[in-house]
Amino acid sequence: MRARIRDTAVALLAASTAVAAGACGSDGGGGTDDGDGPKIGILLPDNTTARWETQDRPLLEKEIAERCGDCTVETANAKADVAAQQQQMDSMIANGADALVLVAVDARAMASAVRKAEADGIPVVAYDRLAEGPVSGFVSFDGEQIGRLQGTALLRAMGDDVPGAEIVMMNGDLSDPNAVQFKQGALSVLRGKVKIGKAYDTLQWRPEAANQNMSAAIAALGGEGIDGVYAANDGLAAGSIASLRANQVRPLPPVTGQDAELGAVRRIVAGEQYMTVYKPFLPEATAGAEMAVAAARGEDLGRVADDEVTTRDGHEVPAVTLAPVSVTVNNIEDTVVKDGVYTVRQICTPDLAAACRTAGLT
Numbered sequence: 001m002r003a004r005i006r007d008t009a010v011a012l013l014a015a016s017t018a019v020a021a022g023a024c025g026s027d028g029g030g031g032t033d034d035g036d037g038p039k040i041g042i043l044l045p046d047n048t049t050a051r052w053e054t055q056d057r058p059l060l061e062k063e064i065a066e067r068c069g070d071c072t073v074e075t076a077n078a079k080a081d082v083a084a085q086q087q088q089m090d091s092m093i094a095n096g097a098d099a100l101v102l103v104a105v106d107a108r109a110m111a112s113a114v115r116k117a118e119a120d121g122i123p124v125v126a127y128d129r130l131a132e133g134p135v136s137g138f139v140s141f142d143g144e145q146i147g148r149l150q151g152t153a154l155l156r157a158m159g160d161d162v163p164g165a166e167i168v169m170m171n172g173d174l175s176d177p178n179a180v181q182f183k184q185g186a187l188s189v190l191r192g193k194v195k196i197g198k199a200y201d202t203l204q205w206r207p208e209a210a211n212q213n214m215s216a217a218i219a220a221l222g223g224e225g226i227d228g229v230y231a232a233n234d235g236l237a238a239g240s241i242a243s244l245r246a247n248q249v250r251p252l253p254p255v256t257g258q259d260a261e262l263g264a265v266r267r268i269v270a271g272e273q274y275m276t277v278y279k280p281f282l283p284e285a286t287a288g289a290e291m292a293v294a295a296a297r298g299e300d301l302g303r304v305a306d307d308e309v310t311t312r313d314g315h316e317v318p319a320v321t322l323a324p325v326s327v328t329v330n331n332i333e334d335t336v337v338k339d340g341v342y343t344v345r346q347i348c349t350p351d352l353a354a355a356c357r358t359a360g361l362t
Contacts, residue, residue: 037070038296041092046080055281063289099296104131106175123295137301138319147185150256153275157254165227169199172232210239223249234264287320
């Protein structure tokens with residue numbers, strides 16, 4: 001990937017789940033659309049990570065509708081099942097999709113489906129994760145930078161305890177190429193500065209798997225032996241923190257995260273999670289919608305892109321690469337609140353009232 005990163009400074013609007021009536025249809029179960037305009041399919045990977053259904057889906061549908069009044073949209077969620085996503089993609093191809101936006105459950109396993117789409121003349125825009133196969137475009141964030149932000153924040157949180165500190169690494173599912181980049185970026189910062197007591201690669205990004213792995217790490221290292229936790233996303237952070245609490249580890253070590261889930265922001269305010277990585281949803285959805293509409297109309301995706309990525313098979317494809325943001329208790333108001341992702345009222349539940357006042361969230 002070229003080093004050039006587009007630093008997006010866009011004020012985010014509150015996510016709307018409504019799509020303009022008559023402009024854009026959506027079916028979570030793989031239904032057909034009957035409009036005469038271009039047909040665009042959106043394939044989401046799971047309902048475990050909150051962002052796909054609460055942020056990306058409504059934003060992608062809304063942004064496509066605003067750019068293509070006669071487009072229809074079909075949306076499906078694979079619920080972490082590769083076979084289900086392959087069937088959903090086959091159905092969209094059979095139903096005459098003009099373009100597909102794919103967040104692959106498994107980047108390698110979906111390559112054959114991407115090739116089938118290409119054979120049928122249907123461009124595939126890889127969204128957030130770089131699927132294998134002949135994709136036509138890619139929209140995402142700098143994965144290694146995300147890992148570096150997480151690693152840097154963890155070192156900062158441990159402060160004077162860094163020399164000789166021992167951490168647990170709760171990595172994501174390495175069938176997701178993003179997870180590989182997050183891990184690489186984090187290790188580039190952490191290696192040589194901390195001892196990695198235990199490291200786990202978490203199948204399907206499941207919080208319950210992180211919970212079980214953290215319990216195993218506590219049994220092996222002792223709660224007092226864990227100075228920090230690198231959790232690759234907020235779901236893994238939640239599972240890890242639940243295990244730490246259940247095993248009565250006090251005080252909680254600093255824990256990283258990613259995706260700026262509402263639960264994670266609340267945990268940051270409460271002092272249970274140290275940070276998350278915010279990937280502004282609207283700029284990503286906007287770029288994904290622009291690519292999808294251009295692809296459905298047979299237009300050049302290079303006009304949307306500001307970058308290029310090299311796929312596993314060595315082809316360069318147009319890309320939009322966005323800049324992630326580290327979020328701690330000190331900048332919640334200047335990031336997710338300012339951008340309209342959450343209101344202070346949403347974050348500050350009654351049991352967090354005192355903590356929110358301390359954090360300046362009023």
